[in-house]
Amino acid sequence: MIAVRLCKPYQWAVFGSPAYFKAHGRPQVTGDLTRHECIRFRRPEKGDIYRWEFMENGSTVRVDPVGGVTVNDGELMRSLAVKGVGLIYSSTFHTSRELAAGTLEPVLLDCSPGSDGLFLYFSKTARNQPKLRAFIDLCHRLLAP
Known part of the structure; x- marks a missing residue:
């Protein structure tokens, strides 16, 4: 088997907007989350509702x-967090645009799990297929930082 890295390693964390943190403070430990408005993800x-992992x-x-808001769409979840509606649990991979723009900030990083990143696995016999090569090239272009 061959593994091709599609993105850098990333980390899961809680994210909120600067305005949310200014109004409500930053959770320092996971127990603090009970005192915050969290945007839940179905x-x-x-x-089911995704349980946040630490x-x-x-x-x-x-x-x-x-929290009083539950969504089933990651883009909507991030948009609501940027607007200060509440905190979200996501990855630095999915929130990379908002992190770069400064519209979301991570908290609880010291107890948040990491990931090795995304990989595409395929057999050695498939490596010369033009469709696979085109797909790998497209993934690298789309997922490049």
């Missing part, structure tokens, strides 16, 4: 976010 494929004392801790 996973379309399962129908690493504490070497163990995975899952938090049920508290």
